[in-house]
Every structure is written in C-alpha cells, then in structure tokens.
Amino acid sequence: MGRTGINLENVRIRNKSAILSLLNSRGAMSRKDIAKVVGLTPAAVTLLCTEMIEDGMLLEKGEIQEEKRAGRKKVLVDINYAYKCVIAVNIEAVYTWITISDLQGMALAHKRIRTNVREAPEKFLNEVAKESKVLLWENQKKQEDILGAGICIPGIVDRKSGISMQAYGIWEQKVPVQKIMEELMHCPVIIENNVKAFAEGELTYGLGKTDNDLLFVKWGPGVGSAIVINNRIYEGKENRAAEIGHFIVEPDGIQCRCGRKGCLETRVSIKAIVDKLRDVFSQENTPCLYQMVEGNIQGVTEDLFSYWIEKHLGEDELLKEPVVKEILCNSIERMARVVVNVMTVLAPDNTVLYGTMFENDVIRKIFMSYCQKYDASYTDSNIKISELCDRLSFIGATAIVTKKYFFEQGM
DSSP states (O other), X not given: OHHHHHHHHHHHHHXXXXXXXXXXXXXXXXXXXXXXXXXXOHHHHHHHHHHHHHHTSEEEEEEEEOTTSTTOEEEEEEEXXXXXXXXXXXXXXXXXXXXXXXXXXXXXXXXXXXXXXXXXXXXXXXXXXXXXXHHHHHTTOOXXXXXXXXXXXXXXXXXXXXXXXXXXXXXOSOBOHHHHHHHHHOSOEEEEEHHHHHHHHHHHHSGGGTOSOEEEEEESSSEEEEEEETTEEOOOGGGOXXXXXXXXXXXXXXXXXXXXXXXXXXXXXXXXXXXHHHHHOSTTTOHHHHHHTTTOGGGOOHHHHHHHHHHTOOHHHHHTOHHHHHHHHHHHHHHHHHHHHHHHHHOOSEEEEESTTTTSHHHHHHHHHHHHHHOTTOOTTTEEEOTTGGGTTTHHHHHHHHIIIIISTTO
16 A cells, blocks of 8 residues: 555656646646646646645636637646745856856846865855855845755766766865755755756756757867757766767877866867967967057966957957967867767757857857868757856756756655
C-alpha cells in the first residue's frame, strides 16, 4: 500500500509539473485546452489547477469567448510568477552579480560587487550571502518568499555534490559552495557551471521552448560551451562536456590555464587578444586605442577592451585600426572554424551565441562570414544571438532553481 501512495503522489507531482511547463511555454490557457495537450481528463486538470491556485502557484487571468460555442466562455489560468523569488548569483573573475528575480526570469533587483579572488573562498561567499540578504531586505522579501538560490561559477562544477572543482581565474581548489551557502542563506542552493546554467536558462525561457538540440557558445571573457540533446544538457565524464575553449588548435602552443598547451582559449580569449594588442601598441599601429589611453600602455586592460567592444568598436573605427582588425580577424576565424567543426559533428537545431564578443555587431558579422566561407548553409537562421543576452548575469542562476524547485516540483 505504501508504494501505491508514493507512486500516486509522484504521478500527481509529474502532472502538476507538466501543467506548469506547458503554461510557461505557451502562456495562459483554459483548463480544457490544458487537458488536451497534457493528456489528462478535464476533471483531473480542474482538480490540479484548483490545488495550485489555492497554493498560490497559479492564478486565473479572466475569460475569453470559446470558438464555435456562442455564450460559452473559457476561463484562462496562468502561472503566478510572483509566487516566489530566486536569489541568482553569477560569479565571474572580475565581478559578481547578485539578483533577485521572479519565476519568469525577470529581475526585481540587482547588485554588482567585485569578485575578491585574493580572499579565502569561504570569506568571499560570506560577503555574497550578506549582500544577498541586504538586497532581499531592501526589496521587502522574507525568508518564506525564497524558492532557492542559484550560484553560477566558471570552470568545472560537480552539481550533484555542490562543489566547485576548479573555478578558472577565481579559486583553484575544491570549494563546497552549496554547503557553505546553504548554511549562510538558510534556503536550498544549487551550483552550476555558468555556461551550462545559461543553457538551462535558454531551455526554460528561450529557444529551448521550441528546439530539442542546441549548441551554446559563449565568447568573452573566455570561451565556454554547452550541448543540449533532447532538451537535456549533455553531461560528460567528470563534468567536462563541451569544453570547446580547450580544443587544441595549435600544436605546442601557449600554456593554457587548464594545464594543456595550444587551447583555443589561449588564442581567442579577451586576455589573449589584449596581450597581442599590447605587443603592437603604438600611436602608428593602434591610433584609436592609443588615444583612448593617452599613450599609456598600462591602460590597455581586459576591462578597457571589453568596454571598447561593447560601446565603441564599429566598422568605421576598425578601418582606422588595420593592425587591430588583423588581430581580431585572426581570432574570429579560429573561433568560427572550431564552431563549424562542432556543428558538423552535432548537427544541432540551432547554435546560440552570447557573450561580450558576439554581442558586438561587427565581430558577429565577421564571424558569420567565416562560418559561411566554410559552409554556406550556416546563416542567421541556424546560428543566432541569444535573445536572453540582456539577462546574462542572472538568467542561468534563476533557471537552475526554477526548473528543479518549481517546474519540476523538486523531482
């Protein structure tokens, strides 16, 4: 009898999750239409929706006229995206973003702090927890309002154990991030690699609603990637799947932070590009850049280059900087070649691009020209810039929490 009860409860949870996922994908629907799609009886859907409305997870949105039935109206139900909030933390080498978001993946409040890589991980995470609590208090959010906290970290992450195995550029040792943050925040915590988390965001709030197989490529400051097969993020041995930034592109090349030599990232990361710019820096070779830093080579930093890419670098400026253009084009070509090779192996429905470099129109245009040089079938129809780029700092951390604790009901 015990097993039957457990099984029935699991079925109930799965059915609720199916309804929530459907509404997240399609928007408000009537109970009758929900029943048709999820394959349940109208009575069963009505009962489940009633329970979720009483719990605050769903709400009624009003009535619409039912087609072909005069006088009959459908009552629409939708997700109550304000039901709970999520603490989304995105830790990068320079900055850490802390965001309070709703269940629809929209920011309610946010704050950026410096990532202090010189501090012990425990001390820095304590600072993150304090800032998160202040943000919650300032926005009148109580402990019971929190669905959970999502923590995104670069490098290798063991999501099951909640351990950051090696966060490139932040901390090299293993750090039990989940355990530390749960003790500090008193709520469920999930940690994930930042690129995989963004892929989760795309599955929950973006292209993943319609496409089954996707390749994600992040460019800037480093290179990251994730593979989605049948709407699931592919996990390889020791969480090392889809590390295209560590494809070997140059035999006996530069030593990479991963320990190998000749990785793609050693040639196309923002740090690698800045190193090349500093090598050729002069008033003759790099006039615009020279003017920006008033001739001081110490001003040629990764932060400055990122700002230049985001705000100023256009086609006209590149024409004035032929040496810079050559350096950029060499990096873009290497990047395009690797992406095309990966697409050839995977044949995804779409390749989704994001990150500082891809968000620059000129760089993306050059990148696409190289992709089409190698394969004319690759166009904007199957290589797309993510529509979630404006939520890059929190959408992944939000999605890993909402998926597990809301859309999948903790299954």
